[in-house]
Amino acid sequence: MAHSDDCQYNYACAECDLLIDMPAHIPHRTALVCPRCNHTLAVGHRNPKHHVVAVSITAIIVMVIALSFSFISFSANGQQRDINLFQASSELFAQGYYFVALLVLSFIIILPILYLLCLSLIIVNTQYKLHFISTHLLGRIASSILPWAMTEVFLISVLVALIKIVSMADVTLEISFWAYVIFATLFTYVASIVDSHRLWQWIAQGDKW
Amino acid sequence: MVSPTPIDSSKENTTDKYAQGSAAEAGLTNCRLCHHLTDSREQHCQYCNAQISPRVQRSVQITLSLLITSFLLYIPANIYPIMTTEVLGDRSPSTIIGGVVLFLSHGSYFIAAVIFIASIIVPLAKMFALAWLCYAATCRQNIDKYELTRLYRITEFIGKWSMVDVYVVAILVALIQLTGLMSIQVGIAASAFAGVVLLTMLSALMFDTRILWDKAIKK
Ligand SMILES: [Zn+2]
Ligand SMILES: [Zn+2]
Numbered sequence: 001m002a003h004s005d006d007c008q009y010n011y012a013c014a015e016c017d018l019l020i021d022m023p024a025h026i027p028h029r030t031a032l033v034c035p036r037c038n039h040t041l042a043v044g045h046r047n048p049k050h051h052v053v054a055v056s057i058t059a060i061i062v063m064v065i066a067l068s069f070s071f072i073s074f075s076a077n078g079q080q081r082d083i084n085l086f087q088a089s090s091e092l093f094a095q096g097y098y099f100v101a102l103l104v105l106s107f108i109i110i111l112p113i114l115y116l117l118c119l120s121l122i123i124v125n126t127q128y129k130l131h132f133i134s135t136h137l138l139g140r141i142a143s144s145i146l147p148w149a150m151t152e153v154f155l156i157s158v159l160v161a162l163i164k165i166v167s168m169a170d171v172t173l174e175i176s177f178w179a180y181v182i183f184a185t186l187f188t189y190v191a192s193i194v195d196s197h198r199l200w201q202w203i204a205q206g207d208k209w
Numbered sequence: 210m211v212s213p214t215p216i217d218s219s220k221e222n223t224t225d226k227y228a229q230g231s232a233a234e235a236g237l238t239n240c241r242l243c244h245h246l247t248d249s250r251e252q253h254c255q256y257c258n259a260q261i262s263p264r265v266q267r268s269v270q271i272t273l274s275l276l277i278t279s280f281l282l283y284i285p286a287n288i289y290p291i292m293t294t295e296v297l298g299d300r301s302p303s304t305i306i307g308g309v310v311l312f313l314s315h316g317s318y319f320i321a322a323v324i325f326i327a328s329i330i331v332p333l334a335k336m337f338a339l340a341w342l343c344y345a346a347t348c349r350q351n352i353d354k355y356e357l358t359r360l361y362r363i364t365e366f367i368g369k370w371s372m373v374d375v376y377v378v379a380i381l382v383a384l385i386q387l388t389g390l391m392s393i394q395v396g397i398a399a400s401a402f403a404g405v406v407l408l409t410m411l412s413a414l415m416f417d418t419r420i421l422w423d424k425a426i427k428k
Contacts, residue, residue: 012232012239012246015358016422019232036230037358037422072384079387088376091383097395100403104379107372136243136257143242147414150369157376160327163320165381200243204256 011197015039022197042197049202052190053123056116059186063113066179072158076169085109085176107150112187115149118142119194126206135203143196151184228422233263241265265417269343272416276339279408282401283332290396292378294385302396305329305374328374328402331367335409338364339416346420354421361418368410375403 009019016037026032026044033040045051070082083091088108093101118138125135162171227233237246238254238261245256254261265271290302303311305328312321338360345352378399385393 009232009235010246011244012237014239014241014244015361015418016354017228017231017233017239017419018422019230019235019237037355037418039358039362072380074384076387077390079390081384081386083383087383088379091386092379092395092399095382095395097400100375100379100395100400103403103407104376107369108376140242140257140259147365147369147410150372153369153372154376156370157373158380160320160323160373161377161380161384164377165385171384196242197244200245200256203243 069175071176108154112149268417275412286401289398291398293394
């Protein structure tokens with residue numbers, strides 16, 4: 001790693017600032033915790049790069065499917081209505097609630113996709129020694145947007161909404177909903193593998209070439 | 210007071226300011242984004258170029274001001290209707306608490322409990338937790354750093370779950386638009402509530418837990 005050489009420690013805990021000598025290798029699926037505050041610093045994985053890039057690209061494709069078909073359909077008194085995923089935001093926009101519409105669109109669609117895209121680009125960039133975009137910038141974007149990706153929260157919200165209306169109409173979950181379930185699962189999986197220590201280690205590896 | 214001759218002028222007086230064994234004590238700044246250790250005299254991370262300082266500057270003040278704003282927004286979020294249901298021209302606005310009461314009156318205690326916890330207990334608990342953290346970091350002497358850090362982690366984790374309410378409204382509004390029969394309109398409380406979630410999340414992100422660990426050494 002490109003850390004300062006004059007210091008025997010190469011890492012500091014993000015939550016308590018304790019200097020830590022980070023081991024070069026962390027065993028598979030083992031969490032490394034801060035000895036002082038118990039903050040999880042990094043989690044070991046056998047083959048993270050291939051895993052992350054494969055899962056991220058699959059998740060992006062699944063998201064394209066989730067955006068192309070109808071999400072939920074609803075029928076009552078002979079009338080039927082299908083909505084797609086975008087309409088969760090666009091209907092708010094149409095009613096003049098631009099701020100809420102923007103937040104919903106960002107948190108459930110744009111930021112999760114952007115995060116996965118950044119990760120894939122970083123890995124491809126460092127693996128194949130390409131330099132078409134700054135990996136440092138991508139790393140900063142990925143690290144900043146992770147707290148704002150809310151795929152799993154949205155999924156639970158859909159279920160709560162269904163519980164609220166299931167007694168007054170026929171509600172069917174369509175293809176897009178199931179695609180979004182898969183997307184949220186894959187996203188959560190990727191986010192659990194890529195801790196920020198590993199992410200910046202990849203970026204630093206890319207610098208060496 | 211006699212202090213040893215400082216080898217490096219920038220490292221003067223840092224020993225009693227920062228926790229023992231911390232990067233800041235050693236004259237290094239840990240970048241919050243990329244975790245690279247940069248000399249504390251630098252203003253920008255030498256690795257990712259983000260702006261850095263040994264501790265988030267005015268962390269408690271910023272956290273508190275965002276917190277107070279979110280608390281003020283929480284009032285209209287509860288007073289005004291979050292959505293209005295229109296059935297055959299008959300409009301009935303419903304507030305967040307109104308939704309809970311409605312489910313209680315229908316006997317659906319479980320759903321009522323879920324909504325009550327997600328939209329009332331969680332946001333309030335989050336605000337009190339952050340306020341307590343700010344208070345402990347500045348005014349209290351003997352603090353349990355480990356417990357407070359854990360409190361912070363819980364606060365950070367549950368932060369985004371308060372968005373449930375806003376998403377539920379977004380889905381219902383999109384779905385229930387049957388012309389002439391039944392439709393749902395968003396209410397002003399949805400904006401206020403989204404603002405509350407946004408501000409409390411920002412407020413938690415701005416709180417620097419490292420200041421809790423710095424406190425212990427001041428005896
Ligand atoms: Zn720590
Ligand atoms: Zn940095």
